[in-house]
Amino acid sequence: xxxxxxxxxxxxxxxxxxxxxxxxxxxxxxxxxxxxxxxxxxxxxxxxxxxxxxxxxxxxxxxxxxxxxxxxxxxxxxxxxxxxxxxxxxxxxxxxxxxxxxxxxxxxxxxxxxxxxxxxxxxxxxxxxxxxxxxxxxxxxxxxxxxxxxxxxxxxxxxxxxxxxxxxxxxxxxxxxxxxxxxxxxxxxxxxxxxxxxxxxxxxxxxxxxxxxxxxxxxxxxxxxxxxxxxxxxxxxxxxxxxxxxxxxxxxxxxxxxxxxxxxxxxxxxxxxxxxxxxxxxxxxxxxxxxxxxxxxxxxxxxxxxxxxxxxxxxxxxxxxxxxxxxxxxxxxxxxxxxxxxxxxxxxxxxxxxxxxxxxxxxxxxxxxxxxxxxxxxxxx
Numbered sequence: 123x124x125x126x127x128x129x130x131x132x133x134x135x136x137x138x139x140x141x142x143x144x145x146x147x148x149x150x151x152x153x154x155x156x157x158x159x160x161x162x163x164x165x166x167x168x169x170x171x172x173x174x175x176x177x178x179x180x181x182x183x184x185x186x187x188x189x190x191x192x193x194x195x196x197x198x199x200x201x202x203x204x205x206x207x208x209x210x211x212x213x214x215x216x217x218x219x220x221x222x223x224x225x226x227x228x229x230x231x232x233x234x235x236x237x238x239x240x241x242x243x244x245x246x247x248x249x250x251x252x253x254x255x256x257x258x259x260x261x262x263x264x265x266x267x268x269x270x271x272x273x274x275x276x277x278x279x280x281x282x283x284x285x286x287x288x289x290x291x292x293x294x295x296x297x298x299x300x301x302x303x304x305x306x307x308x309x310x311x312x313x314x315x316x317x318x319x320x321x322x323x324x325x326x327x328x329x330x331x332x333x334x335x336x337x338x339x340x341x342x343x344x345x346x347x348x349x350x351x352x353x354x355x356x357x358x359x360x361x362x363x364x365x366x367x368x369x370x371x372x373x374x375x376x377x378x379x380x381x382x383x384x385x386x387x388x389x390x391x392x393x394x395x396x397x398x399x400x401x402x403x404x405x406x407x408x409x410x411x412x413x414x415x416x417x418x419x420x421x422x423x424x425x426x427x428x429x430x431x432x433x434x435x436x437x438x439x440x441x442x443x444x445x446x447x448x449x450x451x452x453x454x455x456x457x458x459x460x461x462x463x464x465x466x467x468x469x470x471x472x473x474x475x476x477x478x479x480x481x482x483x484x485x486x487x488x489x490x491x492x493x494x495x496x497x498x499x500x501x502x503x
Contacts, residue, residue: 154237160256163260175203201278220269280371301324304324305357305370306372309335367415369415377399424499448502
């Protein structure tokens with residue numbers, strides 16, 4: 123065999139790289155076509171999967187999450203996927219100027235880039251085309267550069283907070299239970315938590331598809347011996363019966379950051395400036411909570427300062443005190459930090475945590491190594 127000269131060696135390497143590149147493109151195209159033909163990777167909706175997932179949530183020992191010494195609620199994802207399975211519309215809801223997972227899915231160039239990150243191992247563990255699962259695709263779509271999906275409250279954390287603050291004799295049939303109001307129901311995390319904790323639940327939210335998903339959750343898993351009332355309206359317009367509530371607990375919207383829908387009842391549509399929103403939505407909701415709560419009972423508001431609203435925590439505490447509440451305590455929700463390789467600018471979990479931790483204001487987080495926290499302010503009537 124005649125040795126190749128330097129020029130011929132470079133030509134051979136170049137031809138080899140072209141062949142490899144063509145092979146990689148072929149693999150990527152085949153993976154893309156297979157994934158597209160399967161359809162968007164929503165969570166399963168078959169009853170067996172839902173029942174199995176609900177049973178895991180219901181039987182989870184959530185008392186292990188409650189750290190009374192440090193006033194911390196630990197994290198567990200049990201039931202979160204179940205809630206999302208009823209909220210397919212959530213994948214297309216805008217967060218500020220960020221892209222939605224649906225927008226990435228509908229953009230061939232971006233979707234192929236995302237799939238390629240899985241194929242090449244630049245996004246978590248490398249996988250061959252035939253190994254890519256719906257779960258892999260959901261993770262990628264959430265974390266793709268410049269993309270953010272709306273958040274949901276963890277059902278286990280909600281149930282743990284109900285356990286701490288709601289007096290209930292027993293979750294067994296025929297016994298009395300406390301009544302809670304969730305002013306901004308959102309995507310089912312607190313409703314599922316209420317079902318597991320065995321409390322009576324009143325919830326308000328103006329978003330039509332969200333409301334319909336919550337109704338379906340109740341139809342599938344609500345207890346016949348508990349009272350559930352879902353109202354499609356804003357919390358600023360709901361006037362509870364005086365002294366009828368044992369606990370009010372929610373995570374309110376962050377003004378206009380998440381565009382939940384185009385219903386005219388949406389708070390950021392009704393009140394299109396931050397000052398107007400704060401006075402006519404947030405203050406009014408807190409005043410309604412004060413009216414409905416029994417004397418000595420508690421309002422819990424999970425909020426955090428962000429780049430868009432740097433004083434959300436301070437404003438919330440100030441409004442609650444002005445509405446007649448006493449700020450008696452602060453509990454802390456342990457936040458998740460995503461594992462694996464994360465691109466700069468992607469907002470799901472890790473980057474969102476960094477954003478919320480950046481604007482900590484005057485409320486000092488617990489000093490527990492390796493963990494990040496978000497406050498839930500506790501107010502007593």
